[in-house]
Amino acid sequence: MSIENKTVESIPAITIRFAGDSGDGMQLVGTRFTDTSAVFGNDLATLPAFPAEIRAPQGTIAGVSSFQVQIADFDILTPGDNPDVLVAMNPAALKAHLHDLAPNGMLILNEDAFEEKNITKAGYKVDPRESGELDGYRVFQVPMEKLTKEALEEFDLPGRAVLRSKNMVALGLISWTFNRPLEDTENWINDKFSKLPEIAKANIKALKTGYNFGITVEAFHHTYVVEKASLPPGEYTNINGNIGLSWGLIAAAKKADLDLFYGSYPITPASDILHELSKHKNFNVITFQAEDEIAAAAASVGASFTGKLAVTGTSGPGLALKSETISLALSAELPLVIVNVQRGGPSTGLPTKPEQSDLMFALYGRHGESPLPVVAAKSPSHAFYAAYEAARIALKYMTPVILLSDNYVATGSEPWNLPDIETLNKLDTNIITKLNTEDGFLPFLRNVDTFARPWALPGTPGLEYRVGGLEKEEGTGNVSYDAANHQYMTDMRAWKISNIANDIDKLEIHGDESADTLVLGWGSTYGGITQAVNRLNEKGVKVASAHFVHLNPFPDNTLEVISKFKKVIIPELNTGQLLKLVREAFLVDARGINKVSGETFTAQELTDKIEAIINE
Amino acid sequence: MSKVPVTYKRTDMQSDQEVKWCPGCGDYTILASVQNFMAEMGISKEKIVFVSGIGCAARFPYYMNTYGVHSIHGRAPAVATGVSVSNPDLSVWVVSGDGDSLSIGGNHLIHALRKNVNIKILMFNNQIYGLTKGQYSPTSEEGKKTKSSPFGSVEMPLNPMSLALGAEATFVARSIDMDRDLTAGILEEAKNHKGSAFVEIYQNCNVFNDKAFEQLTNKETKVANRINLVHGEKTVFGEDGHKAVVIRNGIAQIVDTKDVDESEIYVHNIHEENPSIAFSLSRLSHGPYGPTPLGVFRKVQRDTYTEEVHSQIQMAKEQKGEGELDKLIRSLGTWDVS
Numbered sequence: 001m002s003i004e005n006k007t008v009e010s011i012p013a014i015t016i017r018f019a020g021d022s023g024d025g026m027q028l029v030g031t032r033f034t035d036t037s038a039v040f041g042n043d044l045a046t047l048p049a050f051p052a053e054i055r056a057p058q059g060t061i062a063g064v065s066s067f068q069v070q071i072a073d074f075d076i077l078t079p080g081d082n083p084d085v086l087v088a089m090n091p092a093a094l095k096a097h098l099h100d101l102a103p104n105g106m107l108i109l110n111e112d113a114f115e116e117k118n119i120t121k122a123g124y125k126v127d128p129r130e131s132g133e134l135d136g137y138r139v140f141q142v143p144m145e146k147l148t149k150e151a152l153e154e155f156d157l158p159g160r161a162v163l164r165s166k167n168m169v170a171l172g173l174i175s176w177t178f179n180r181p182l183e184d185t186e187n188w189i190n191d192k193f194s195k196l197p198e199i200a201k202a203n204i205k206a207l208k209t210g211y212n213f214g215i216t217v218e219a220f221h222h223t224y225v226v227e228k229a230s231l232p233p234g235e236y237t238n239i240n241g242n243i244g245l246s247w248g249l250i251a252a253a254k255k256a257d258l259d260l261f262y263g264s265y266p267i268t269p270a271s272d273i274l275h276e277l278s279k280h281k282n283f284n285v286i287t288f289q290a291e292d293e294i295a296a297a298a299a300s301v302g303a304s305f306t307g308k309l310a311v312t313g314t315s316g317p318g319l320a321l322k323s324e325t326i327s328l329a330l331s332a333e334l335p336l337v338i339v340n341v342q343r344g345g346p347s348t349g350l351p352t353k354p355e356q357s358d359l360m361f362a363l364y365g366r367h368g369e370s371p372l373p374v375v376a377a378k379s380p381s382h383a384f385y386a387a388y389e390a391a392r393i394a395l396k397y398m399t400p401v402i403l404l405s406d407n408y409v410a411t412g413s414e415p416w417n418l419p420d421i422e423t424l425n426k427l428d429t430n431i432i433t434k435l436n437t438e439d440g441f442l443p444f445l446r447n448v449d450t451f452a453r454p455w456a457l458p459g460t461p462g463l464e465y466r467v468g469g470l471e472k473e474e475g476t477g478n479v480s481y482d483a484a485n486h487q488y489m490t491d492m493r494a495w496k497i498s499n500i501a502n503d504i505d506k507l508e509i510h511g512d513e514s515a516d517t518l519v520l521g522w523g524s525t526y527g528g529i530t531q532a533v534n535r536l537n538e539k540g541v542k543v544a545s546a547h548f549v550h551l552n553p554f555p556d557n558t559l560e561v562i563s564k565f566k567k568v569i570i571p572e573l574n575t576g577q578l579l580k581l582v583r584e585a586f587l588v589d590a591r592g593i594n595k596v597s598g599e600t601f602t603a604q605e606l607t608d609k610i611e612a613i614i615n616e
Numbered sequence: 617m618s619k620v621p622v623t624y625k626r627t628d629m630q631s632d633q634e635v636k637w638c639p640g641c642g643d644y645t646i647l648a649s650v651q652n653f654m655a656e657m658g659i660s661k662e663k664i665v666f667v668s669g670i671g672c673a674a675r676f677p678y679y680m681n682t683y684g685v686h687s688i689h690g691r692a693p694a695v696a697t698g699v700s701v702s703n704p705d706l707s708v709w710v711v712s713g714d715g716d717s718l719s720i721g722g723n724h725l726i727h728a729l730r731k732n733v734n735i736k737i738l739m740f741n742n743q744i745y746g747l748t749k750g751q752y753s754p755t756s757e758e759g760k761k762t763k764s765s766p767f768g769s770v771e772m773p774l775n776p777m778s779l780a781l782g783a784e785a786t787f788v789a790r791s792i793d794m795d796r797d798l799t800a801g802i803l804e805e806a807k808n809h810k811g812s813a814f815v816e817i818y819q820n821c822n823v824f825n826d827k828a829f830e831q832l833t834n835k836e837t838k839v840a841n842r843i844n845l846v847h848g849e850k851t852v853f854g855e856d857g858h859k860a861v862v863i864r865n866g867i868a869q870i871v872d873t874k875d876v877d878e879s880e881i882y883v884h885n886i887h888e889e890n891p892s893i894a895f896s897l898s899r900l901s902h903g904p905y906g907p908t909p910l911g912v913f914r915k916v917q918r919d920t921y922t923e924e925v926h927s928q929i930q931m932a933k934e935q936k937g938e939g940e941l942d943k944l945i946r947s948l949g950t951w952d953v954s
Binding site for chain 2: 040041228231235238243247250251254263284285291294299301304306310332417418421460462465467469478
């Protein structure tokens, strides 16, 4: 479309935040804009944020839901710090998010929502548009509801259904402003509402109305474009952590020649893994929605006993409930992956917010001496590989493995350079089909390299054996109360796990290796930490980073890496859990940067805090 | 299941582990009944899995020369669900006690029954906590004096038959340790049942709750107190059948046989779809006191969870084809960067 006085400014990156009532469809608008940008070829990262309540009271701050996306023409690692553009669908959304908007940022308001009632409900005493508090921003008022009503007059739809389409007006306008074609979203709408063609048409009309508003109104004639990113060549998809993790499990099962069993009880934010896996029954995936968290874990132990790649998934409170069952898998030495998508705790805590506060619980949250491997996903696409790695360790070492994700990894998305499935390593198992001694079957006769016991599956003649939670005699697996045997088995279970340190990727140093300061992280803070270190290096500040994927055992070169630096800084979304582990294991006077506000670190926040510690 | 019927000797079903229940425990009799039954059940032993929780009864798998999991307290039905649904070819048996099944594991029991998972649950009910040395259990009678209830239990006990029927169980039966023939008959019925079977077996704990079932075992009293439920037969009991069960306004009642017309006497039908009569029969006693029904209460057909899960997998494969990883990771749309 050629518009006479349209200008297109090319910019390297932009961060846009959509905010509105939780019923306003902001997640949808954000996802659509993200997908269109992904297909266009931008690098991107997203951060959805929504209330724990499905529909908190309309118009209140408690009910505000938002979706932030950063798109860029270069390789980015985070969804951006402060948004450059804020779309606020009502006064509450404005109130909740204005403080994050960058100076001189673009503020698009749905002016129809700024009635006195809504303004008061949001907690404003005066209309913020008149109080001067929007000075310093570029404010664009758009009558989104009026536009929607007029546009959809021709459709025979109830008033509420009409207003529901106002998010499409917003999306249309943003698409115009950032030079994104509508086709991708039109196709999506047609597909989604294929059985409701009237609704599909109405939504497309609303989308175009927003776009055309941009064409018509001169204020929107200065537009922007973020060019394609120069990402490494490859085929990409846009993926969030819950889906990446689910696919990683499916891939692991396939590459181990096993079927996948996933036992779970619905819990935020892990439920999407259950939803995703339930779709893929044609991969022989069995999903078991259990009566409770304990049953989800217990059925997974049963599945593991029969030779499945057994996985149970949950979030913090559910992990607490599974604790005893995990100990059973550990004692019976059965492979099991336990997924914990961490959220704010303790107790019900902040169900929809990210936190890394279950690290100690993953390592130590069991009775008795019960070490097990812990693996953490560091980004949405890495969740695929982390799941694969957790399964590899569980199957190879006949042990439960805890796989940590968090709400930030789980719901955030990024482009993923797809791997060549052929090149993914096959996964070994300890399945046994014949007697392992001349005198009979010894279910606890271990592999001399891995200390793993053989995995005899029901249905295999001659290997009938019994296993349980009582202490077992090494070799025979018979119940044993012998003192020396218990000492030996306790030590053996610990050796088995610590021995894995030799069989995992080494800890790698990123950034300036000659620096005196190392920033050490784990899990979802990867993007923020790496970006902060990059920014500091660009500024000439000497600093490096390293990121743990394996939290137990640590890679065998960890001490060597840490010893190269004088200062170790550990940023975490908790009060200092990895910090304690590192101080204890390596006797270094590490410093923490800690936060439990229900939000992740911004790259700038980390940049400033790391620099301040370096300069002390 | 094996095509050629397999038969074993009882000793083939015995593991090499020494049985360690207290001398005189009812569990010995049940173990013998189960081993005898399994030897002739016609299923090869590598396809049999015993799953238990915690408690005296839960040691059972260690004594069977089959596959077995001695799991954790109360969770056996959940573990067994995982076993059954993962490999529908297995014959999966849960051995549990009244504390394990009805107290700590109540939730798993009702859901396994509701879902009709293809597992057979044998609940040994001794109305006491034995392994922890004698506290009252959820089936102990009100007023029961134990170490944890020196002034008598103030709790209403559960009626396991009523509970199972209320939980939509498709197979519900009760036996008693001393009656090996009754147990064997019920095990056979349970084995042939498609779906979950719940079998309560009254089991004497001679150490902490001796003679709890005496009214049903003592020569003097058992004839008067055992109501044997037999499919297709009139429900009469007592000396020369002088007592009968009739259903009036949907409620089971015990009457003197001579006082009713023969046609009014309840003819037991285990296949009755509506569970109300079976439930009403379960209310004839609330514990082994006075006339108590024994035998199969209910045996009806319903799709099993185990089969349904696999038929959905089959259906998905027919509709979408065998899963391919290459397609999966591209299923959300991709773009190329060159």
